[in-house]
Each structure stands twice: as structure tokens, then as C-alpha cells.
Amino acid sequence: MNILKVLSLGIAAGLALAAHADNTEAVLRESMKPKNQARMDRIEQNALQTACSNAADTVANDKQARQLREAAQASVRYPANGKYLGDWRRGQMIAADGTGLQWSDDPKAANGGNCYACHQLDKQEMAYGTVGPSLLNYGQRGQSEAMLKYTWAKIWNPNAYVLCSHMPRFGDAGILTEQQLKDVMALLMDPTSPVNAELVHE
Ligand code: HEC
Structure with a gap:
């Protein structure tokens, strides 16, 4: 195929997309096909996502922001037995596991947390994303009731603290079970986990 043909095909595709530019949802609906557990409800937005879906990542006014934040905070379910910390070794596997919820994944298998996709969590691991802040030395903040609750709520529903997170x-x-959340909590907060390796050996 010559270069002009490639270019004109590209332009045609660009025009087709531009025609839909005012309606991203229509493009998504046309292009996404439900398969196994990945169904069309994946593109339904909740009230907060609708409110945050603009370039500025902010909601229209303070009243709406307060209502959405309160709803996000009210969504958090704390551990029934009051114990927040599980096993950091299991937490490490959950944090590194990027499988789950895709049409090709087994819906009966446990999901991963894929934390490394966005966070640095271990000095020894070179492959990590930077969409979120580095969580190295997170354990430095201690294990007060306030820190345990903050961290739990943050992982349960990040919108409770950063509205358009x-x-x-x-x-x-x-996505994760209560036990998996506890294991990931331990990864962040246990002073002997790789997240806090620097603190221990100081
Ligand atoms: C798609 C990217 C993404 C993934 C995946 C992700 N995070 Fe985050 N995380 C962020 C971003 C962005 C922030 C900062 C903005 C905010 O607070 O929402 C953040 C903030 C945090 C914070 C608060 C940090 C602080 O300084 O108080 C914690 C704790 C956290 N993430 C833990 C986790 C854990 C544990 C996992 C895996 C189970 C995870 N994150 C997966 C994007 C991600």
C-alpha cells in the first residue's frame, strides 16, 4: 500500500471519529462488545464519575462536591472484627497481580490489585507506574487508629478523600475482598514489608 493511501485511510478514520467527538459515549457503545464478565454496565458512570468527567477533573459546585464526598465516605465498610492488617507477603502478590475482571479472566478466581501499575512499592522492583505517588516508606506514618482508618478508606474508595481520584x-x-484489603494494608504498613525496607534497616 502506498503512503498516500495510508494517509487517506488515516484521515477517513479521523473524520469518522471527529463526527462522534461530541458523543464519546456513543463511540464507546458502538465499539464495545459485551463478552463474559465484561458487560456493557462497565461504561455506565455513577453520579461521581459523571460529575468528574470533564477536563478539569472538578465538580460543578461546592454543594455537589460535598454531597459526593459524603456519599463516598459513607460507602466505606471497615473490617467487622476491627483488625486492619493481614499478611504482607500475600499483599505483595496481590499488589503485583494485574489479572481480574477482563472478559478473558476466570470470574471465580481472585482479582489482583495491580498497585504497581500506578505506584512504586518496593525498591527492588523496577517496573512500576507513576500515575500515583510512590508509597515507599508508607509505614513511616505509623499504625494509629486514624492512619489505619484513613488507609483502609483510601483503598476502599479513593474518592472519599480525593473526589475525582x-x-x-x-x-x-x-475488586478485592476484605481479606485481600487487609493483606495489602499490611504491605503498606507492616514495618517488615519491602515497602518499608529502608525504615527497618536504617
Ligand atoms: C490506576 C492507578 C492506580 C492504581 C491501580 C492504584 N492507585 Fe493508589 N493512587 C493513585 C493515585 C492517582 C493516587 C493519588 C491521588 C489520590 O489520592 O487519589 C493514589 C493514592 C494512593 C494512596 C494515598 C497515598 C497517600 O499519600 O496518602 C494509597 C495508600 C494508595 N494509593 C494505595 C494503593 C494500593 C494499595 C493500590 C493497589 C491495591 C493502589 N493504590 C492502586 C492511583 C492508583
Whole structure:
């Protein structure tokens, strides 16, 4: 195929997209096909996502922001037995596991947390994303009741603290189980976990 043909095909595709530019949802609906557990409800937005879906990542007014934040905070379910910390070794595997919820994944298998996709969590791991802040030495903040609750709520529903957060709602959206959340909590907060390796050996 010559270069002009390639270019004109590209332009045609560009025009087709531009025609839909005012309606991203229509493009998504036309292009996405439901398969296995990945169904069309994946593109339904909740009230907060609708409010945050603009270039500025902010909601229209303070009243709406307050209502959405309160709803996000009210969504958090704290551990029934009051114990927040599980096993950091299991937490490390969950944080590094990027499988789950795709049409090709086994819906009966446990989901991963994929934390490394956005966070640095271990000095020894070179492959990590930077969409979120580095969580190295997170344990430095201690294990007060306030820190345990903050961290739990943050992972359960990140929107409870940063309204238009881009982090997944691991508890609220049912991505991780309560036990998995505890294991990931231990990874962040246990002074002997690789996240806090520097603190221990200081
Ligand atoms: C798609 C990217 C993404 C993924 C995946 C992700 N995070 Fe985040 N995370 C963020 C972003 C962005 C922030 C900062 C903005 C905010 O607070 O929402 C953040 C903030 C945090 C914070 C608060 C940090 C602080 O300084 O108080 C914690 C704790 C956290 N993430 C833990 C996790 C854990 C544990 C996982 C895996 C189970 C995870 N994140 C997966 C994007 C992500």
C-alpha cells in the first residue's frame, strides 16, 4: 500500500471519529462488545464519575462536591472484627497481580490489585507506574487508629478523600475482598514489608 493511501485511510478514520467527538459515549457503545464478565454496565458512570468527567477533573459546585464526598465516605465498610492488617507477603502478590475482571479472566478466581501499575512499592522492583505517588516508606506514618482508618478508606474508595481520584475503588467496586484489603494494608504498613525496607534497616 502506498503512503498516500495510508494517509487517506488515516484521515477517513479521523473524520469518522471527529463526527462522534461530541458523543464519546456513543463511540464507546458502538465499539464495545459485551463478552463474559465484561458487560456493557462497565461504561455506565455513577453520579461521581459523571460529575468528574470533564477536563478539569472538578465538580460543578461546592454543594455537589460535598454531597459526593459524603456519599463516598459513607460507602466505606471497615473490617467487622476491627483488625486492619493481614499478611504482607500475600499483599505483595496481590499488589503485583494485574489479572481480574477482563472478559478473558476466570470470574471465580481472585482479582489482583495491580498497585504497581500506578505506584512504586518496593525498591527492588523496577517496573512500576507513576500515575500515583510512590508509597515507599508508607509505614513511616505509623499504625494509629486514624492512619489505619484513613488507609483502609483510601483503598476502599479513593474518592472519599480525593473526589475525582483516578485510583480504582477496590472495596466499593468489589475488586478485592476484605481479606485481600487487609493483606495489602499490611504491605503498606507492616514495618517488615519491602515497602518499608529502608525504615527497618536504617
Ligand atoms: C490506576 C492507578 C492506580 C492504581 C491501580 C492504584 N492507585 Fe493508589 N493512587 C493513585 C493515585 C492517582 C493516587 C493519588 C491521588 C489520590 O489520592 O487519589 C493514589 C493514592 C494512593 C494512596 C494515598 C497515598 C497517600 O499519600 O496518602 C494509597 C495508600 C494508595 N494509593 C494505595 C494503593 C494500593 C494499595 C493500590 C493497589 C491495591 C493502589 N493504590 C492502586 C492511583 C492508583
